[in-house]
Amino acid sequence: MGKPKVVLGVSGGIAAYKACELLRRLTESGHDVRVVPTASALRFVGAATWSALSGHPVSTEVWSDVHEVPHVRIGQQADLVVVAPATADMLAKAAHGLADDLLTNTLLTARCPVVFAPAMHTEMWEHPATQENVATLRRRGAVVIEPAVGRLTGADSGKGRLPEPGEIFEVCRRVLARGVTAPDLAGRHVVVSAGGTREPLDPVRFLGNRSSGKQGYALARTAAARGARVTLVAANTGLPDPAGVDVVPVGTAAQLREAVVEAAADADAVVMAAAVADFRPETYATGKIKKKEGADPDPVVLVRNPDVLAEISAGRPRPGQVVVGFAAETDDVLANGRAKLRRKGCDLLVVNEVGERKTFGSEQNEAVVLGADGSETSVPFGPKEALAETVWDLVAERLA
Numbered sequence: 001m002g003k004p005k006v007v008l009g010v011s012g013g014i015a016a017y018k019a020c021e022l023l024r025r026l027t028e029s030g031h032d033v034r035v036v037p038t039a040s041a042l043r044f045v046g047a048a049t050w051s052a053l054s055g056h057p058v059s060t061e062v063w064s065d066v067h068e069v070p071h072v073r074i075g076q077q078a079d080l081v082v083v084a085p086a087t088a089d090m091l092a093k094a095a096h097g098l099a100d101d102l103l104t105n106t107l108l109t110a111r112c113p114v115v116f117a118p119a120m121h122t123e124m125w126e127h128p129a130t131q132e133n134v135a136t137l138r139r140r141g142a143v144v145i146e147p148a149v150g151r152l153t154g155a156d157s158g159k160g161r162l163p164e165p166g167e168i169f170e171v172c173r174r175v176l177a178r179g180v181t182a183p184d185l186a187g188r189h190v191v192v193s194a195g196g197t198r199e200p201l202d203p204v205r206f207l208g209n210r211s212s213g214k215q216g217y218a219l220a221r222t223a224a225a226r227g228a229r230v231t232l233v234a235a236n237t238g239l240p241d242p243a244g245v246d247v248v249p250v251g252t253a254a255q256l257r258e259a260v261v262e263a264a265a266d267a268d269a270v271v272m273a274a275a276v277a278d279f280r281p282e283t284y285a286t287g288k289i290k291k292k293e294g295a296d297p298d299p300v301v302l303v304r305n306p307d308v309l310a311e312i313s314a315g316r317p318r319p320g321q322v323v324v325g326f327a328a329e330t331d332d333v334l335a336n337g338r339a340k341l342r343r344k345g346c347d348l349l350v351v352n353e354v355g356e357r358k359t360f361g362s363e364q365n366e367a368v369v370l371g372a373d374g375s376e377t378s379v380p381f382g383p384k385e386a387l388a389e390t391v392w393d394l395v396a397e398r399l400a
Contacts, residue, residue, distance in 0.1 A: 003032040004176055007074055007110070009083035009103045010050075011090040012040020013162075014153050015119040019084050020045065021165035023053050026172070034074060036060075036103045038090070060101055074102070075109030080176050083107075085119035085162045088130050091144075095133035113175045113183075114142045117168050117243065122158030141182040143227050145171055145244025167221075167243035174225035174385065183227025184396045190228045191263045192220045193274035193308075195235035197253040201300065202285035211275035213237030215326075215365060215384045219271055220245045222388040226396075231263040235274050253277050253305040260308055265317050269395050271324040272309045273350075280305050313345035322398045324348040324391060334368060341370050348372070348394055350387070369394060 006026055010019045016037075026033045035050040039060045047058040075081065083090060083103070090103075094116070099105045107114065116137065124130060125147055134144050145168070150161040162168075175183075194216020198206040217239050220232040224244040232241075233248045235256055241247045248263065250256045253276050264270045279302035291297070309325045316323065323346040327337045330353065337351030352367040366381040369390060377394065379387045 003030055004079045005077055006031045006033045006172070006176075007078045007081040007106055008033050008035045008054075009081060009086075009090075009106065010035060010037040010041040010045070011083060011085060011087045011103070012038050012043060013085040013087045013119050014044060015085040015162035016041050016044040018162055018165050020049065020053060022082075022084055022168055023050070025165060025169040027054065029169075029173070034078075036074065036106055038101055038103055060103070072105070072109050075106040076111070078106075078110055078112050079179075080113050080115070080172060081107065081110045082115040082117065082168070082172050084115075084117035084165075084168055086116040086144075087118075088120045088124045088127075091116065091118060091130060091133045091137065094142075095136040113179075115168075115172060115175055116142060116144045117162060117171075118144065118147050118160075119162035120147070120160050121152055121156060122160045125160045138186050138227065141186065141227075143171070143175060143183055143186075143225065143244075145224055146229070146246060148241065148243070163243035164240060167240065170221055171225045171243050174222055178226070178389075183225070185223055185392065186227030188228045188268040188399065189231070189266055190223050190269045190271065190395075191231045191233065191260060191267045192216050192223065192271045193233045193235070193256060193260055193276075194220065195237040196275040197235045197256055197277045197305075198251055199253065199277050199280035199305075200284055201281050202287065202289045204288050207277060207279070207281065208236070209275045209277065211235075213239055213274075214363065215387065216271075216273035217242055218384040218388040219273055219391060222385055222392055226392060231267070233259045233263065233274070235276075253280065253308070257306050257308045257311070260312065264312055264321070267318065267321065268399055269322040269324070270312050271391065271395070272312070272346075273326050275326075275328060276308055277305055279303065307344075309346060310344045320399070322347050322395050324350065324395065327351045329353055334370075337368070337370055341372060346372070347398060348391070350391060 035054045050058045148161040148163045149159045195213035196209040196211030198208040200206045221242040223230045230245040232245045248259045282301040282303045313323045325346040327340045329336045333353050341349040349370045365384045369377040
C-alpha cells in the first residue's frame with residue numbers, strides 16, 4: 001500500500017508561510033504531498049520552495065501538463081485535501097463551485113475528505129457572506145476549522161489567525177485515520193471540559209489534582225476533526241490550543257461551572273473530562289499563610305463545590321442533549337462507576353483507574369464506558385485519542 005496522497009492547497013494570505021511547516025509535518029510523517037497554490041499564494045512563497053519541500057512540481061494553472069489532465073486527476077487521486085490558509089475569497093469560490101484555477105478545480109473533483117483552515121481579518125471572518133459560505137461547506141461535509149484568536153496582519157488582533165501548523169496537522173491526521181468523507185458531528189456544538197481545577201488557599205498555595213488535561217484535549221481535537229463546533233473549557237492545562245476549537249480558560253471549580261453552564265445552553269453534547277475539585281477551602285487568606293514556630297498549622301476547613309456534572313445532567317437546556325461524565329477511581333472501579341452513573345444522571349460515564357503513575361499526565365489511557373441504558377464498552381490500553389474516538393462514536397449514536 002502506497003503513501004497516503006494529500007493535496008495541500010495554499011491560497012493568497014500572509015499566513016501562507018506557515019503552510020511550509022504543515023507541509024514538512026505531512027511529508028515527514030509519511031504522506032505523499034502535492035502542493036497546489038493559487039497565483040496569489042506564490043506572491044508570498046515561491047514555487048521553488050513548495051517544489052523542494054514536497055518533491056513534486058508546482059503549478060497554479062490547468063494548462064500545465066494538459067495530457068495528464070491535472071485539474072481532474074489531482075483531486076480524484078487524493079486521500080485528503082487540506083487548504084491552509086483558506087482566504088475569504090477561497091471559501092467563497094469553494095462554496096459556490098467556481099473553478100478558475102488548478103486548486104478550485106481540484107476541490108470540485110475531490111471525493112475524499114476536505115479540510116479548510118481559514119485565515120483572514122476578524123471583520124472578514126465575521127461577515128455574513130463568509131459565515132454563509134462556511135455553513136454551506138460544512139453542510140456539504142467539509143471540515144472548516146475555526147480560526148485562532150491572536151495577532152493578525154499589522155497591529156490588528158482578533159479571531160482570524162491561522163491555527164498553528166502542528167494543530168492543523170493533528171486535524172488532518174485524525175481525518176485521514178477515520179477515512180470518512182462526511183464528518184458525523186458536522187453541524188453539532190459540543191462542550192468539553194479538561195484539566196484540573198485549583199482551589200486557592202492563599203495567594204501562593206492551592207488545592208489541586210494531577211490531571212494534565214490531555215484526555216480532554218484529545219476529545220476536543222477529535223470532535224473538531226469530526227466536524228463539530230467545539231468549546232473547550234480548560235482548567236490549568238498549559239497545553240497549546242487545539243486547531244478549530246474555542247478555548248475558555250478557567251481556574252477554579254466555580255469558574256468552570258459558570259463557563260460550562262453558559263456554553264452548554266446551545267450544545268448538543270457536553271463531555272465533562274475535567275477533574276473538578278469536590279471541595280474548596282472555606283476561607284481564603286489574603287496574605288501568605290506563615291509558619292508558626294513551635295505550633296501546628298491551623299486546620300483547613302473544606303466546603304463542597306457545586307456538582308457540575310449532576311447539574312448539567314438534571315437541567316439539560318436542549319432536548320436530546322447527551323451528557324458524558326468521567327469517573328477517576330482508585331479501587332472497586334466498576335462498582336463505584338456504576339453507582340456514580342446512577343447518582344449523576346448522565347448518559348455515559350467513562351470509568352478509569354487512576355493513580356500517581358496511571359492515566360494522569362500519560363499519553364495513554366484505558367477505560368470502560370458505561371451507558372445509562374446498561375451498555376458497557378471497553379477501551380483497551382492505548383492512545384488517548386482512541387478513547388476519544390470511542391466516546392464520540394457513542395455520542396454520535398445517541399445524537400442520531
